[in-house]
Structures are given as structure tokens and as C-alpha cells.
Amino acid sequence: MSLQKIKQNELFINQVEFNPKVSLFIYNGKSYLNNQSEVSGAFTNNIGNVPVGSINLYEENVDRNVISTGLIYPFISKNSSLASFKTISTTSFNSDFSYGDIITGSYPLSASITRDYYSSGESRDKVTALQNTLNYYNKLSQFYLYSSSFGDKSTIPLNLISIPSIFYGNNIEKGTIKLDFYISGTLIGTLEDKKRNGELIQTSPSGSNGSGSVAGVILYTEGFIILTGSWELETGVTRNYLNDITNQVTSSWLTFGTGLGNESFTDGMIPSSSFSMQFKGSNKVPIMTMFLHAKRGELNNSTNPTFISYGSNIVPLTSSNSYYESNTLQPSNVVSSSYDTEPYLEKTTFISSIKLYDENKNVIGIAKLAKPVRKTQDRDLTFKLKLDL
Amino acid sequence: MSFKTFTSADIASTRTLLHEVIPLTGTVVSGTYADNNIKNYTHGMFQSVYDYPYLSSSANHILDLTIGYSPISALSSSSATQNNKKINIYNQMAQVLMGFDVTGSIQKFDQDGNISTAGTKLNECVFFSFSRLLTKDEIKKGSFTLQFLTGGANTSPSDLKTISDYGATNDYRTNSPAGEFGILYTSSATPNTNSGVGLVYYQAGIAVLTASIFNGKFGPRSDTSTATGSINTYFQTGSISGSADGLRNRLYNIQFNNSTELNSSIYFCRANHNEFNYSSNPTYLSSGKITVKNISTDAPVSYITTIGLYGADQSLLAVAKLSEPLKKSVDNELTVRVRLDY
Numbered sequence: 001m002s003l004q005k006i007k008q009n010e011l012f013i014n015q016v017e018f019n020p021k022v023s024l025f026i027y028n029g030k031s032y033l034n035n036q037s038e039v040s041g042a043f044t045n046n047i048g049n050v051p052v053g054s055i056n057l058y059e060e061n062v063d064r065n066v067i068s069t070g071l072i073y074p075f076i077s078k079n080s081s082l083a084s085f086k087t088i089s090t091t092s093f094n095s096d097f098s099y100g101d102i103i104t105g106s107y108p109l110s111a112s113i114t115r116d117y118y119s120s121g122e123s124r125d126k127v128t129a130l131q132n133t134l135n136y137y138n139k140l141s142q143f144y145l146y147s148s149s150f151g152d153k154s155t156i157p158l159n160l161i162s163i164p165s166i167f168y169g170n171n172i173e174k175g176t177i178k179l180d181f182y183i184s185g186t187l188i189g190t191l192e193d194k195k196r197n198g199e200l201i202q203t204s205p206s207g208s209n210g211s212g213s214v215a216g217v218i219l220y221t222e223g224f225i226i227l228t229g230s231w232e233l234e235t236g237v238t239r240n241y242l243n244d245i246t247n248q249v250t251s252s253w254l255t256f257g258t259g260l261g262n263e264s265f266t267d268g269m270i271p272s273s274s275f276s277m278q279f280k281g282s283n284k285v286p287i288m289t290m291f292l293h294a295k296r297g298e299l300n301n302s303t304n305p306t307f308i309s310y311g312s313n314i315v316p317l318t319s320s321n322s323y324y325e326s327n328t329l330q331p332s333n334v335v336s337s338s339y340d341t342e343p344y345l346e347k348t349t350f351i352s353s354i355k356l357y358d359e360n361k362n363v364i365g366i367a368k369l370a371k372p373v374r375k376t377q378d379r380d381l382t383f384k385l386k387l388d389l
Numbered sequence: 390m391s392f393k394t395f396t397s398a399d400i401a402s403t404r405t406l407l408h409e410v411i412p413l414t415g416t417v418v419s420g421t422y423a424d425n426n427i428k429n430y431t432h433g434m435f436q437s438v439y440d441y442p443y444l445s446s447s448a449n450h451i452l453d454l455t456i457g458y459s460p461i462s463a464l465s466s467s468s469a470t471q472n473n474k475k476i477n478i479y480n481q482m483a484q485v486l487m488g489f490d491v492t493g494s495i496q497k498f499d500q501d502g503n504i505s506t507a508g509t510k511l512n513e514c515v516f517f518s519f520s521r522l523l524t525k526d527e528i529k530k531g532s533f534t535l536q537f538l539t540g541g542a543n544t545s546p547s548d549l550k551t552i553s554d555y556g557a558t559n560d561y562r563t564n565s566p567a568g569e570f571g572i573l574y575t576s577s578a579t580p581n582t583n584s585g586v587g588l589v590y591y592q593a594g595i596a597v598l599t600a601s602i603f604n605g606k607f608g609p610r611s612d613t614s615t616a617t618g619s620i621n622t623y624f625q626t627g628s629i630s631g632s633a634d635g636l637r638n639r640l641y642n643i644q645f646n647n648s649t650e651l652n653s654s655i656y657f658c659r660a661n662h663n664e665f666n667y668s669s670n671p672t673y674l675s676s677g678k679i680t681v682k683n684i685s686t687d688a689p690v691s692y693i694t695t696i697g698l699y700g701a702d703q704s705l706l707a708v709a710k711l712s713e714p715l716k717k718s719v720d721n722e723l724t725v726r727v728r729l730d731y
Contacts (some may be wrong), residue, residue, distance in 0.1 A: 039447065042421045047447055060409075060522070062441045062449055070412040075646075080652060081403035305493045315492055 002299055005359065010291045013389075019173055024053060025115060027274040029259035029267065031113065043068045050110035053260075055166050057109040074105040102318075111164040113277070117242075118158045127153055127160060133222060140197045143217050150214075151228055159216070159227035159254045161175040168281030171221045174198075176280035179225075181233055181256055184272045188251065189233045201231070202253075209233065215253040229253035240269050277281055286389040292354060294381040300347040307349070308333055311356035349375045354383060390669050392699070395656060401622060405651045411523050412644050413451060415536075419610075419637040427637070429630045432542045434474050435518075436633035453518040454529040454633040456600070456624060457482060459497055462512040469625040478629070482516055482597065486590055488566040498597055501582040502572055509583065513600040515636055517643075524594030529646035530571060531558035533589045535596065536641040542606040544613060549575040550602065554589050561591070568592030575602070600624060609634035653673040657726040658696055665717050666691055696727055 025032045031053025041047035042065030049064065049071075050056045060072045076083060078097045085105040088097075097103055118124045130146075134153070137144040146153050152273065163172070175196035181189040189208065191200040200216045202208070215229025231253050238248035241255040243264050257275050259265045301307070308314055309330045317324040330345075337343040349373035356365035367385050374383060417426070418438050425442035435455035441448040445623030457479030465476060480495050485605035486502065487496035489587045496504050498511040517535075519528075533554045540548030554561075572595070573587035574580045600620045607620035609631055623632060666689045667673075673680060673691070681690055692714035698707040709727045716721060 039445070041441065047441060047445075059447070059449065062447050069417065072409055072411055074407060074409045076405065076407050079405065081405045083403075083405040083407075083651065083653070100655075305489075315597050 002301070003361075004292070006290055006292070010293070012289045014287050014289065016285050016287055018169070018285065019176075019280045020169070020283065021280050022167055022278070024277045025274065026053075026257055026260050026276070028271065029265040031260055036050050049108045051112065054110035054112040055164075057111060057166075058107045061108050071107060073107055076103050076105075077101070078103055089388050111166045112261055113164070113167065115257040115263065116160040116162070117254065117258075117263060118160070120157050121155050124154070124158065124160075126162070127158060129224075130219070130222070130224060133219060134217075134226075137198060137217075137219070141199045141214075141217065143199050153228070156228060157230060157254050160255060161225040161227070161257055161260070163223035163225070165223055168223060168279065169283030171282050172218070172223065173280040173282045174220055176278070177218055177225070178278045179253075179256060180276040180277075180278075181251065181253070182274045182276070183234055183251060185274075189253070191227075191253065191346070193218060198304070200225070200227070209235065219376065227253040227256055239273060241273075243269055246269040288387040288389060289358075290387070292383045292385060294351065294375055294379075294383070296378050296380050299351065299375055300349055300377050301331075302349050309333070347377055351375050351381075351383075354385065356385075390697075391665050391667075392708075393658075393660075393664065398657065399657045401655045401657070403653045403655060405653065407649045407651055408529055409525065409649075410644075410646050412642075413523075414642055415637075415640040418451070418640050431628055431630060432474075433471065434478060435516075436630050438637070449522055450520045451523065451658045452520060454516070454636055456513075456515045456629055456632045456636075458600075458624060459483070459510070459515070464513055464621055464625050466625065470627060471629055474629065475624070478516070479512075479514065482514070482595070485597065486565055486567045486570070486588075486593065486597070498588060500572075500585045500586060500599075502564070502570065502714075503582070504564060504587075511587070511597065511599045513621065514587075515598045515600060515632070517596040519594040519600070521594065521679040523647060524645075525647040525649045527568070527648050528594060529648050530554065530561055530569070530591055531556070532644075532646035533557075533571070533573070533596070534642070534644045535573070535598070535635055536643075537602070538639045538641055539603050540605045541710075543608040543610060543635060543638060544606075546605070548605075549641055552586060552598070552602070555580055557589075565590065567595075573598065573692065603639065605633075608633050608638075608696040610638045645647045651730055653731075654729045656698065656729070658725040660693070660725070660729055661721050662719050665693060665721055666724075668692075688719045690716065693717050693723070694724070696725060698727070698729075 011168060023034055025035065030051070033053045033055070036052060038046040038052050039048070043063050044067050046052070047063040049061050064071055074085070076085065078099055078101050079083070080099070084093050084103055087105060088103055115125060118127065134144050134146045142148055143150055175193050177193050177200070179191040179200065180187060187205060189202055189210070190204040192203045193199060194201055194203060198217050198220065199214045202212065202216055204208045204211070208230040210229060210233065213229065213231070216225060216227035218225045232250045232252060234251040238250050239246050242249060243256045243266055251273065257277070258270060258273065290360050305314055307333045312329050313326065314329065331347055333343065333345045333347045334348050335343040352369055352372040354367045355363050358364050365387065373381060417440055422442050425444070425644050426439040426448065428437040428439065428443050435453045436453045437453050439448040455478055457475045459479050460476050463554070466472060467474070474587060483497060484495045487498060490496055500509040500511060519630065531554060535552040537550055537552065538546035538548060539550045552573050552575055554571035557576050561569050561571045563569050569592060570588050570590045572580070572585040573589055574584055575586055576608050578584035586602045587596060589596045603620040606618060607623045608627065623635060668691045678685070679689060694711055694714045696709040697705050698709070700706050707729060715723060
């Protein structure tokens with residue numbers, strides 16, 4: 001083993017951007033992420049143990065239920081670091097647990113896209129919290145303004161769709177959002193951000209009511225869609241979007257995504273309506289690339305015991321006042337010969353792994369080679385290491 | 390926005406252990422999925438067990454099963470099936486988990502873990518290598534339990550034995566290159582130097598069990614041939630994957646707790662009475678007046694919403710947001726505790 005310092009021109013940091021495509025289909029109170037439906041297992045009807053439109057944060061309880069197999073769950077012991085689970089309130093942490101007590105959490109935990117509908121004048125904490133953010137994007141479009149001639153978002157009917165960042169990464173890719181509204185499988189409205197400025201414009205069906213109008217805005221970095229378009233997408237037909245048979249409303253962008261959590265929903269409430277949402281995420285991954293050189297005449301010695309020829313006595317002689325290692329140990333000669341004679345010794349090593357050290361000589365990374373690479377004294381080698389950060 | 394430099398008294402480090410309870414029933418390992426969750430490889434040196442049929446993207450790798458014996462084992466014979474591979478597996482496991490002696494020879498697995506004395510060596514072993522997904526940083530000491538049906542025929546195994554690292558919370562060994570390890574005992578035995586039946590390596594996530602705890606006919610449940618004999622016979626005549634099938638056939642339950650080390654830095658951000666009472670936020674002033682004050686003669690007041698942690702070169706490293714703004718004036722002093730987990 002030998003140590004070499006990586007020079008400045010041997011180390012590069014690049015960034016790779018990934019754009020995972022996300023599609024969500026919503027029908028009858030259930031959402032389907034990337035067209036995946038429930039998978040039945042031996043112990044559960046849904047092996048993921050979370051709703052199919054959700055992302056499982058800890059994929060450890062696959063096809064398990066409490067009775068037959070028991071669930072994996074986390075626990076922590078209360079100590080002076082005051083660490084706890086988010087589900088435990090500060091009051092409960094202080095009063096219900098003594099030091100040394102076990103505090104348990106539960107799996108599975110999931111993240112899902114949710115919808116909040118606000119009728120005219122209804123209080124709306126989540127929208128109010130976005131006031132500064134919405135006003136900040138005013139430079140992109142006047143439709144972002146919290147209160148303007150296009151409406152006051154603190155009072156008008158509003159449809160807020162919240163997308164957790166685990167669905168998209170750093171931000172939603174601009175211009176990739178597409179919302180489709182279907183009745184009995186027929187498309188009655190599509191929203192897209194054609195101008196890539198966050199305005200959600202109705203682009204199809206061509207000539208439909210509201211075509212070309214802005215129905216809402218999207219916050220690409222924060223992961224929110226705010227829909228305010230209240231025009232009828234389906235003329236003269238009312239449906240039970242509000243789960244109130246006496247108060248049926250027409251299909252509009254305010255009813256988009258009905259059944260997407262956070263609201264009361266009855267099975268079969270809106271049997272004809274379905275919704276689709278598509279977008280691309282954006283994930284930026286910095287990648288460190290290192291070029292490590294094994295030059296000729298270098299790295300031709302090993303401290304591995306097998307580097308010494310078989311039968312050599314590698315055990316040092318020790319006594320109460322001395323420590324002696326033999327200075328006549330011969331390296332193994334691995335040079336092949338076509339003849340029945342011992343070939344000339346050529347010091348040869350086989351590089352099987354490369355370790356990365358910090359300035360204090362602590363190992364901070366290990367790169368293993370698929371096959372050991374033969375290194376002879378006259379051979380120059382360069383290893384390319386990539387590290388995703 | 391105002392800056393204040395931390396002193397050493399403002400920064401503290403803590404370590405917290407987060408645990409998970411991992412129950413693995415034998416039914417998952419054997420039988421439930423008609424062995425579609427069991428992966429055998431062409432090299433035949435070990436068998437992988439998944440928690441669901443492995444062709445599904447939902448499946449997680451749980452553990453690898455394999456067996457081996459030392460070169461000096463009575464089972465070692467040139468006529469034995471996969472003899473070299475069984476020896477190589479034993480040697481590989483032993484050199485990683487037990488290390489080498491002063492002559493460069495591989496240490497053998499030791500019954501009581503004390504390699505400095507002769508002691509009883511475990512020459513025929515079965516190995517359970519658990520997935521990092523389950524063991525995380527380490528298996529929690531004193532929590533590891535295996536339950537096996539150790540007796541009876543392979544077609545109808547019986548004699549349930551519970552094997553655990555009893556007392557390992559305080560009594561474990563540290564003389565392994567792979568970290569700390571405990572001794573496995575059967576529940577019926579009083580733990581002493583001669584009653585150990587295996588070893589569990591906490592950081593490596595590997596359990597080693599002596600083959601001698603199994604008696605009766607050993608082999609896969611489907612093997613009804615009369616040739617099926619003791620585990621020693623099967624280790625010699627059977628393949629490694631067949632022995633792994635036999636182990637799964639007798640596995641009743643595995644349970645352990647894992648540990649994840651959470652390191653935290655705690656920054657005590659202290660705002661004295663005469664600090665942080667003013668803001669450079671553009672909305673703080675309107676027409677030259679402080680907007681959060683009603684009477685001009687009142688002392689300045691501000692609302693703290695965010696704390697930014699900066700590096701030595703004034704670059705922003707982290708941001709802590711308060712759940713609600715804190716009122717700060719000359720009348721009060723605040724200490725905000727910011728915890729950074731990593």
C-alpha cells in the first residue's frame with residue numbers, strides 16, 4: 001500500500017441533472033403513481049402497505065401485516081440530546097416520558113400529492129402562507145399576485161394542489177406540467193405552461209370553453225399548483241364534486257383532482273370524472289471525478305503477506321529488547337516462462353482496491369476493481385473514479 | 390439581518406442512537422412465495438433471501454445464507470461436493486471476522502471468542518449475512534434472537550430452540566477486525582465458555598452458527614431420499630445451496646434490533662437584550678418608519694423568523710426556520726437552539 005496526493009488537475013466536479021417523469025392518474029378517490037396499481041401479496045392486499053399513489057419513505061415492510069408477520073418499527077431512548085420523533089409533541093415528550101424510556105414510532109410512512117379546495121370566503125392558512133412567495137414571482141406573471149385584478153386569492157374559490165419534493169427533487173422542470181380533465185374518458189380540458197412562466201393555460205380541446213385562458217399558476221420550486229379557473233368545462237352538467245348531493249357543481253378547474261386526499265370522499269361519488277397530472281422533476285447530482293495515476297516504477301511493492309515468496313519466514317524476531325525483520329525476503333515471482341527455468345524476477349503487483357483518505361489519513365472511501373489489475377514496473381496506469389455526492 | 394460569531398461555548402455535539410425492531414418470520418424465508426424469493430447463483434456459493442419474489446421491484450434483500458468448514462474439519466475431503474468452495478467460504482469469513490494470527494494463518498471461529506487460548510473451535514459453520522438495509526450501522530447488542538427447529542426429520546422438523554446473544558449488552562468481545570461480536574447461546578444453556586453455539590458480529594451484520602446444534606435428518610424439505618442423513622453428512626454430500634435450503638426449512642424466526650448513529654451539532658444562538666432588535670428587511674420600514682411599531686418613541690422591535698448558519702468565508706451553509714416568528718426587543722433575551730443532524 002502506498003499513498004499519493006491527488007493533484008488539483010486530477011480532480012473534477014461536474015453536475016448531472018436527472019429529469020424523472022412523474023404521472024399521476026386520479027379516479028374515484030384513488031391515485032395511481034406512474035400507472036402502478038396495487039399488488040396483492042401473501043399477507044396483505046397491497047404489498048407496499050401505503051396507498052398506491054404515494055411514495056413509501058421506508059420500503060421495509062413489504063407484504064407484512066401486524067398479526068401474521070409483525071411490522072418493522074423505529075424506537076429511540078429518551079436522553080439528554082432530546083431527540084424524538086416528529087409525531088411526539090414537545091409537551092408529550094416532556095411530560096409522558098422519563099429519561100431512559102422508550103419512545104416508539106411507526107412505519108410505513110408515506111408522501112403523497114394532496115388537494116385542498118377552498119370555497120368563496122373560506123379561511124385558507126396554507127394559501128396565506130404562500131402570499132410572499134406568490135408575490136415574489138409577480139415578475140414572471142401578473143397571475144401570481146396574491147391580490148390583483150385577476151382575483152384576490154384570499155377570498156376567491158381556489159384549488160390548491162401540494163406536491164411533496166420527494167416527487168420531483170430540486171424543482172419541477174419548467175414547462176413540463178400537464179393537467180388533463182376527463183369525463184367518461186373524454187378529454188374536456190388540458191392545462192399546460194406553454195410560455196414556461198408558470199401560467200397554466202387551457203390548451204385543449206381546441207375551441208372549448210375557456211380555451212386560451214389562464215386557469216392558475218404553478219410554483220415550480222415550492223411544488224404547489226393553484227387553480228382558480230372557474231369556467232364550465234362541461235356545459236350544463238352538475239356533478240357531486242363537493243360530496244354534497246344537494247350542492248352539485250359543474251366541472252371546472254376548481255374541481256380538478258377531487259379525491260386526492262385531504263377531503264371527504266365517498267366511493268362512487270363522481271363515477272365519470274378522472275384526472276391526470278404529468279410533470280418532470282429536476283434532480284441535480286454533483287459528481288466528483290478523480291484520475292489516479294500509477295506511474296511506471298511506482299506501486300510495485302505490496303505489504304500483503306502473499307507478496308513474499310511462499311515459504312519465507314515473514315514472522316519478525318522479537319525479544320524484550322529487539323525487533324528484527326528479515327531483509328532478505330524475496331518477492332513472489334509471478335512471471336510465466338515457456339521453459340522449465342525460473343524467469344527473471346519482475347516485481348509485479350495486482351491492484352485490487354483504491355482507498356481515498358482525508359488530510360488526517362482517515363479512509364473516507366474505497367473503490368474496488370471488478371478484477372485486479374496487473375501492475376508491472378514498466379506499465380503506466382490511470383484509474384478513473386467517480387463519486388456521486 | 391445581523392451576524393454574530395459563535396464561541397466554543399455556543400456549540401455542542403451529541404450522539405443519539407435510533408433503533409428499529411426487525412422481525413423476520415421463518416415463513417417469509419421458507420415456503421410463503423414458493424421459493425420465488427430465493428435466489429441461487431451459478432457459482433453456487435451462497436443463497437440470497439428476499440422479502441418478496443425478487444423479480445418484483447418491491448422486493449428487498451434480507452440476508453445471504455451459506456455454509457463452510459475449515460480445512461482441518463473431518464468433513465473436508467476431496468470427494469465431498471463443492472469441497473474447495475466450502476473451505477474457501479469458511480476461510481474468507483474467518484479472515485474477515487477473526488483475522489490472522491502472528492504467523493499469517495487464518496484464525497478459526499472460536500466457541501467462546503477468546504482466541505488467545507486454545508479453546509474449542511467451530512470448524513463446521515453456517516453463515517447468515519444480513520442486509521445493510523436491515524442491520525443499518527449495527528445490530529443492537531443483546532437483541533439478536535434466532536429460533537430453529539433443530540431436531541426431527543427434514544420432512545417434519547421439530548425441537549424448537551431459541552438461540553440468542555444473552556447478556557451481550559454488557560458482555561461482548563472486541564478482538565475481531567470486523568468490530569464487536571457476541572456469543573450465541575441456546576436458551577436452555579447457562580452461558581459459559583463451553584455452551585456457546587455461535588457468534589454474532591454486530592457491525593458486520595453476520596451470524597455464525599455451529600452445525601452441531603442440528604440433529605436428526607437434515608436437508609431440504611422436498612428431499613425425501615433415504616440417503617438424507619445428519620447435517621454433517623449433508624454438508625459433505627450436498628451442495629451449498631441444498632444446505633441453505635435445509636437451513637431455511639428449519640428456520641422458525643429471526644428477530645433483532647438495529648441501531649443507526651445520529652450525530653448532531655447543537656448551536657445555541659444567543660440574542661442579548663441589545664442585539665437583533667432591528668431588521669434590514671425592506672418591509673421593516675415604510676416611509677422611513679418601522680412598521681412593527683405604533684408609537685415612534687417605543688424601543689425598536691423585530692420578529693425573528695429565520696436563522697442562517699454561515700461558514701468562515703461568510704457563505705451560507707444552512708438555514709433554520711422557526712415555526713412561528715419570535716418577538717425580539719430590548720426587553721428580552723433569547724436563546725434559540727439549532728440542531729443539525731448528519
